[in-house]
Amino acid sequence: MTRLSSLFGRLFDFLAVVAALLLFAMVILTTADIVLRNVAGIGFPWANEVTEYALYLTTLLTAPWLLRRGQHVRIDMALALVPSRLAFAMEALADLLGLAASLVLIWYGTIMTVQSARLGSITIKNLVFPEWWLLWPLPACFVLVALEFVFRFHRLMTGPRTRRLEATSVG
């Protein structure tokens, strides 16, 4: 389990790097669009739309990585107040709830994607493409998130029986 977990850890790191590069590309694309539009009168009409999709993808690509690093914000007030063994039990229950929520999203996300593909739904904005291209990353992301909840639960069970110290706010 630990080996598998570390293997996925490397995958999460890789996906985070992809997200970082995607962000860089978003900056360059949007800047190039605005400069070209205002200076040369030509821009990329599809730039805004691509930036939207990139934002969606960076969010999904970073989610499992953030969960592994304990950076998804949480409120640990109750955990800090209760005895460690109870805090430990709450942590375990929270992991199982997180796993259950992820499984629901995988299920309904997959149904949504398959139905869209079957119906041949098309996304029509500046770019025209099958809608399922946009939909499938959601269940795929939650597959990784669900796996991380399993690894997280395993780490909790094999580690000290107390609460974790994780992020409680964002900047």
Place this chain on the structure above:
Amino acid sequence: MGWVEASLILFGGLVAIMGLGLPVAFAFLALNIVGAWLFLGGEPGLAQLSRNAVQSVTSFSLTPIPFFVLMGEVLFHTGVALKAIDAFALLIRRIPGRLSVIAIVAGTVFSAISGSTIATTALLGSLMLPTMLARGYEPKMAMGPIMGIGGVDMLIPPSALTVLLGSIAGISISGLLIGGIVPGLILSTLFVGYIITRAVIDPSLAPNEELPPAQGLWERWRPFFVHVLPLVLIFAIVVGAMTGGWSTPTEAAALGAAGTMLAAICYRALTGANLMKALTGTIAVSGTILFIILGATTFSQVLSFSGATNGIVALISGQGLSATAIVIGMMLILLFLGCFVDQVSMMLITLPFFMPLVQRLGIDPIWFGVMFLICMQLGLLTPPFGLLLFTMKGVAPPSITMQQIYAASVPYILFGLIVLIAIFLLPPIATWLPGVLGN
């Protein structure tokens, strides 16, 4: 099921799941799954939930968030910020509480280029706090200004959380960003005034330093022109592009991020390694915020369909309270929540009720939004869980206790409250500049 029971299930459930320590994004998601099942028609509701999740962050109005955060991350990881502090140190010489004043002035400039409060506080804390303590500054005098100005970062654009507030509340994002400038500058000025007054009354709080002899005028001002002015120019471009109708907030934010990188290249400070660090730091902050949005996307819809939104709004409206009393009530709720809940959750929990009230009562959304921002800013500083208190603890020497940090934040919380009351009584503090600049 009546709206009272629905509200109890939804809010009770949210508090219970968040209380377990499940990350906020997943807590909202878990609750939304139950809510969608109960109030959005079972399976079709869950299908809708998945679709909403995809649409929630596929949004052009949220794109400034990573761009604004990136500006600050580039500034800090490339060391450009360090040079700016040095430039201020050359200019601000004979003034009581000198280093604390430098922290405020440098922090104000960083606020104008960084969209992340935590980055500003961590940077100033790690760079300036050790020097201040080594020179005999009283810990409260050293830490308070850094935390105070870190909070101001949220008010002065660029600010990631302001973009989020505008996007969720349906308030003009550029209007809100511009609206935060005057209150932010007032706070900075009040902080400087307070520091100088305290240092004059009790010089032992901030002992005078032995400064090297003053250099010529140009030697003193040159670093300012080289290392500070370009940063201020980037701020001016971002704000100018937004208000001049030249670009949307997203495009202005992209220009700002590109401008910051370009500045770092000109300073020969940008390397592949620190750019990657900045990008990674950015996706961590923006990914956290955006994933909460993804998880919470259906929350307001569930609240609405369950009848909770209408029920609560009608209950409050039906009390015969004046708009003033309702706004005061909303601010008190925010200040209370700020002590316990993170800023993104504060918005997601309250805005579904607050915005219908704001619209029904004909309240100026920019005025309301700026006060909302100040409440969130205060939430960063209020014990027991203010983010900046812990950021400070993280960068302060081990000898500094949490109690000292709490005590250091108190005057700056009071100043925030004073400005909040001032805006409440005198709305133009928040609405004048957006009005002048055409928002």
